[in-house]
């Protein structure tokens with residue numbers, strides 16, 4: 526069996542080595558020629574999968590080690606009888622930690638003593654947005670939710686209290702977690718356009734961590750030229766990989782589509798596709814991720830009752846993930862003509878440093894308040910009292 530795989534899928538040999546021969550190819554430029562004799566195709570978000578890539582090939586199973594599926598022509602795969610699996614939720618926690626760190630830095634920049642005094646609007650309340658909302662609620666934030674497809678779904682038992690997009694855009698922070706969809710009810714392509722952007726004003730913060738084209742980035746660039754523009758944190762761009770350097774200069778935090786790039790998120794993505802392929806082939810479905818996610822023995826911090834509680838939370842969260850490091854790397858790397866910028870964007874992603882989630886950090890909280898301990902638990906740290 527021949528498996529053709531994006532070379533940037535981690536742990537290909539460890540997960541798929543016993544299943545067949547693996548041919549690694551660059552995902553961004555994958556060609557029909559490279560996949561023609563494959564039985565299995567494994568991709569990430571940068572490969573467009575549809576008739577142009579697969580017509581005339583032997584491929585019977587396509588797996589994407591990602592949450593998003595907007596790069597896959599799902600209808601065509603179904604018509605062809607080609608099995609498909611994504612990795613829903615694999616890196617949701619990583620995106621949540623990106624959002625929490627961005628909100629923390631925003632509150633700090635605004636000089637707020639209590640970050641949870643901010644109201645947060647979550648647009649798209651699925652796997653990622655739902656987790657963002659639950660964690661923020663546990664941390665005491667005033668959270669508002671917008672998800673019209675769920676609000677209209679009669680079978681969704683938890684679909685309560687959803688608000689309109691216009692109402693949610695009144696929050697201090699608005700964070701976008703919808704898929705990119707076109708030609709369907711509540712399509713999200715350019716959902717945040719000139720009109721919506723005119724409703725967002727300084728000192729509000731817009732975070733975009735779903736897909737770039739959910740925001741009309743030309744309108745965003747124009748809006749950011751105005752003096753009352755909101756602050757913006759962009760993890761996803763329109764277009765990628767050729768990020769517009771003028772837009773990058775105007776946004777507060779610029780990161781190269783890495784919100785989901787924790788080690789845990791990447792390993793779980795590969796494992797979920799491996800398990801789906803095992804089921805498809807009728808092989809035993811094993812869990813292998815644990816061996817690649819060791820407990821980092823050195824990652825321990827401790828605070829006592831004398832610690833400033835806000836500082837303890839801040840130090841711990843930012844020591845796990847500080848988006849300013851990714852922002853700094855991106856601003857240095859993205860330069861030159863379109864081809865150079867595209868290469869730099871992909872290089873930043875390919876060579877991304879190992880990033881562990883908060884659950885990998887052991888925090889000792891001797892003699893601290895119950896509310897601080899609850900906050901650490903809500904974020905996902907392991908705590909020792």
Ligand SMILES: NC(=O)c1ccc[n+]([C@@H]2O[C@H](COP(=O)([O-])OP(=O)(O)OC[C@H]3O[C@@H](n4cnc5c(N)ncnc54)[C@H](O)[C@@H]3O)[C@@H](O)[C@H]2O)c1
Pocket residue numbers: 592593594613614616617620648649650651652653654655671672673674675702703704705706711712713716734735736760761782783784785786
């Ligand atoms: N930046 C990153 O690194 C990164 C990482 C993971 C996922 N993503 C993106 O985030 C998206 C969401 O992931 P998920 O796991 O939460 O998906 P999901 O399918 O679990 O949830 C998406 C939610 O968005 C809702 N939605 C759809 N159209 C909407 C609209 N017009 N307005 C408001 N809500 C709408 C859906 O009803 C659903 O509840 C993915 O599709 C992917 O594109 C980005």
Ligand SMILES: O=C(O)[C@H](O)[C@H](O)COP(=O)(O)O
Pocket residue numbers: 569570571590591592593594616782783784785786874
């Ligand atoms: O959809 C997802 O899971 C994320 O956007 C993911 O982080 C994309 O990563 P890529 O496949 O582009 O490496």
